[in-house]
Amino acid sequence: MKEQLVRLERVAGELNAWLLVIAVGLTVLDFTVLVARYMPSLPTPPAGTGAAAAGQLVAQPIPTKTPEAHS
16 A cells, blocks of 8 residues: 555656646746737738739839930
């Protein structure tokens, strides 16, 4: 009977360690959700920017000043 109690104590000790790890993980997750909920949302980018519109952009040549244009 004493051997069974010793085994039960050992299993309970290991289980307590796992429960502590799970409790800390859930606390971190809860804190992360709380912070994310109360942070202001980021502004939406204007249309025509970002990866979706990259194929729609057309490169325009840069105008250069030449001496002939001033005469």
